[in-house]
Amino acid sequence: MRTAVLVEPHQFELEDRPRPMPAPDEVLVAVRDVGICGSDVHYYEHGRIGDYVVENPLVLGHESAGEVVEVGEDVTTHEVGDRVALEPGVPCRRCAHCKHGDYHLCEEVRFMATPPHDGAFTEYVSWPADYAYELPDGVSTTEGALCEPLSVGIHACRRGDVGTGDTVLVAGAGPIGLLVMEAARAAGATDVIVTDVVDEKLDFARKRGADLAVDAAAGDLEAAVDEYTDGAGVDVVVEASGAASSVQTSVDVVRRGGTVVLVGLASEATVPLDVLDIIDNELDVLGSFRYKNTYPTAIDLLAEGVVDVEGIVEFESTLDEVDDAFRRAMDPDVIKGMITLDS
Ligand SMILES: NC(=O)c1ccc[n+]([C@@H]2O[C@H](COP(=O)([O-])OP(=O)(O)OC[C@H]3O[C@@H](n4cnc5c(N)ncnc54)[C@H](O)[C@@H]3O)[C@@H](O)[C@H]2O)c1
Numbered sequence: 001m002r003t004a005v006l007v008e009p010h011q012f013e014l015e016d017r018p019r020p021m022p023a024p025d026e027v028l029v030a031v032r033d034v035g036i037c038g039s040d041v042h043y044y045e046h047g048r049i050g051d052y053v054v055e056n057p058l059v060l061g062h063e064s065a066g067e068v069v070e071v072g073e074d075v076t077t078h079e080v081g082d083r084v085a086l087e088p089g090v091p092c093r094r095c096a097h098c099k100h101g102d103y104h105l106c107e108e109v110r111f112m113a114t115p116p117h118d119g120a121f122t123e124y125v126s127w128p129a130d131y132a133y134e135l136p137d138g139v140s141t142t143e144g145a146l147c148e149p150l151s152v153g154i155h156a157c158r159r160g161d162v163g164t165g166d167t168v169l170v171a172g173a174g175p176i177g178l179l180v181m182e183a184a185r186a187a188g189a190t191d192v193i194v195t196d197v198v199d200e201k202l203d204f205a206r207k208r209g210a211d212l213a214v215d216a217a218a219g220d221l222e223a224a225v226d227e228y229t230d231g232a233g234v235d236v237v238v239e240a241s242g243a244a245s246s247v248q249t250s251v252d253v254v255r256r257g258g259t260v261v262l263v264g265l266a267s268e269a270t271v272p273l274d275v276l277d278i279i280d281n282e283l284d285v286l287g288s289f290r291y292k293n294t295y296p297t298a299i300d301l302l303a304e305g306v307v308d309v310e311g312i313v314e315f316e317s318t319l320d321e322v323d324d325a326f327r328r329a330m331d332p333d334v335i336k337g338m339i340t341l342d343s
Pocket residue numbers: 037038039152171172173174175176177195196197198201216217240241242243245246262263264265266288289290291
């Protein structure tokens with residue numbers, strides 16, 4: 001099977017690898033769509049993300065969906081021909097976190113495209129059947145692949161307890177921020193303010209329904225939020241830019257008693273933060289890491305037409321064009337590229 005392998009930064013090789021055999025509890029999936037995530041681009045450019053270093057050739061891609069072509073002998077839940085979205089993190093199922101229900105915090109998780117685990121820029125992936133979620137008619141495999149970043153948005157909104165009538169500020173209009181916006185609307189938020197520092201991203205957010213889109217670099221964000229909320233501040237901020245300065249700004253624009261959810265991986269591990277602000281205003285400042293139990297929700301929201309994910313896809317390429325696709329995805333103005341396969 002054709003497989004795009006990152007052999008060193010900025011260099012993919014298309015290899016012919018043996019097709020995997022599904023284990024008894026797995027399904028073999030012919031991959032149809034794989035999103036290019038910011039983390040894939042980061043590995044492509046730098047060969048590492050923090051402590052995760054690409055020491056051996058790695059297959060990138062963790063936002064994937066496809067069609068079941070074979071089922072393991074113990075699998076009773078899937079049939080050949082089912083279209084499925086693959087949740088890319090499979091936990092150990094035995095540790096305290098898994099037993100506690102926080103399987104996304106499992107330290108033994110096998111997460112696609114995170115060294116040393118291969119991802120989905122390949123023709124076939126064999127994956128545990130219970131992490132392969134059937135897509136109903138009407139939900140495309142492109143949408144199935146985008147259940148992954150949508151899951152990040154759903155989990156962040158759950159962490160922030162976003163609810164009916166809330167005003168939510170989403171910092172960063174990349175794919176994650178835009179899908180946080182979708183998830184926040186689905187959770188009942190009536191007002192969504194989006195910030196970014198790139199005009200094209202702000203325009204894109206406006207076209208996708210942001211009630212207010214503000215340039216965070218222009219220096220008047222707090223005033224703009226004050227004006228919009230009559231001085232109250234927003235109920236929930238979801239920080240999805242990863243910009244260090246945006247962490248304090250998030251604390252500045254949330255209302256007293258409100259919640260700040262940190263999703264963006266701040267480029268600097270330590271960021272200045274006015275702790276008295278947090279105490280005096282009794283803020284909840286929470287981390288949000290990946291997701292748990294979000295795929296069924298994401299698929300339901302897509303099937304009901306409550307969220308739009310395909311609208312963030314700006315280009316599609318084939319596996320043979322993976323190098324070009326990654327070069328294109330490095331453009332800061334581009335929101336999302338997809339690799340499509342037709343094996
Ligand atoms: N916590 C998690 O589980 C999780 C999962 C996926 C991604 N992430 C992180 O979330 C962040 C967003 O991911 P993405 O793929 O959308 O990234 P992205 O780089 O495509 O988008 C980030 C956006 O933030 C904008 N930005 C930069 N500085 C800003 C500022 N000061 N204020 C507002 N916006 C600003 C950028 O212009 C860009 O549009 C990244 O840091 C990523 O690593 C976290």
